[in-house]
Amino acid sequence: MTWQATILTLFPEMFPGPLGLSLAGKALREGRWAIEAMDIRGFATDRHRTVDDTPFGGGAGMVMRPDVLDAACEAATAANPGAPLVYLTPRGRLLDQALVRELSAGPGVVVLCGRYEGVDQRVIEARNMVEVSAGDFVLSGGEPAALLLLDACIRLLPGVMGGAASAAEESHGTDGLLEYPHYTRPAEWQGHRVPDVLLSGHHAEVARWRRAEAEAATRARRPDLWDQFTRRMAEQPNTAK
Numbered sequence: 513m514t515w516q517a518t519i520l521t522l523f524p525e526m527f528p529g530p531l532g533l534s535l536a537g538k539a540l541r542e543g544r545w546a547i548e549a550m551d552i553r554g555f556a557t558d559r560h561r562t563v564d565d566t567p568f569g570g571g572a573g574m575v576m577r578p579d580v581l582d583a584a585c586e587a588a589t590a591a592n593p594g595a596p597l598v599y600l601t602p603r604g605r606l607l608d609q610a611l612v613r614e615l616s617a618g619p620g621v622v623v624l625c626g627r628y629e630g631v632d633q634r635v636i637e638a639r640n641m642v643e644v645s646a647g648d649f650v651l652s653g654g655e656p657a658a659l660l661l662l663d664a665c666i667r668l669l670p671g672v673m674g675g676a677a678s679a680a681e682e683s684h685g686t687d688g689l690l691e692y693p694h695y696t697r698p699a700e701w702q703g704h705r706v707p708d709v710l711l712s713g714h715h716a717e718v719a720r721w722r723r724a725e726a727e728a729a730t731r732a733r734r735p736d737l738w739d740q741f742t743r744r745m746a747e748q749p750n751t752a753k
């Protein structure tokens with residue numbers, strides 16, 4: 513089954529962009545996923561192809577019209593039935609690996625990329641959009657966020673990632689820890705040696721060291737994730753070592 517991405521955007525030429533290259537590009541050519549970028553402007557009904565208007569209540573910027581977006585959503589949903597409709601906005605829930613896994617396991621996704629100050633609230637509610645943010649920063653539009661959301665989903669599709677084992681071990685893998693640090697040759701570089709344990713050939717000790725490093729990094733860098741992890745361990749102490 514082909515995982516279908518349908519993008520609603522004012523800049524369809526931004527897709528597939530970098531997703532046509534590398535791992536995602538190869539998977540695209542293999543038919544493991546497909547992408548259709550729909551130009552929102554194509555759903556405007558007036559002579560000037562208007563997609564936005566000034567905000568009621570005043571203020572800066574422009575708001576995307578609900579009637580135009582609703583017609584665009586109707587077409588996108590018809591082209592990609594059963595896929596959830598994600599609206600990318602800094603007001604959304606933060607994108608995380610749990611949501612990526614969920615979307616990747618489904619039939620695909622319809623992604624609405626906003627521009628201007630935003631989208632009329634009524635169409636967000638009428639179309640039951642899932643509002644998702646790429647992070648606590650503001651982009652000029654949803655398109656770069658769409659590219660990163662798709663990248664994260666595509667690499668989890670069956671047959672896409674070379675070493676499937678790395679999916680569970682990587683940062684934000686199933687145990688929710690950051691990943692341990694990596695080293696390769698040379699064993700000594702600019703006076704810095706690779707940790708001895710990694711050269712020891714003791715697989716159990718390597719695994720123990722990596723686990724300790726992953727926990728230490730998570731505690732130091734991401735107290736929020738560490739907190740979630742320790743609470744999960746307290747609830748279900750047997751699900752991870």
Ligand code: ADE
Pocket residue numbers: 600601602644645646647648649650651652653654657
């Ligand atoms: N559009 C503008 N900023 C964004 C963000 N941080 N995440 C998702 N979409 C956006």
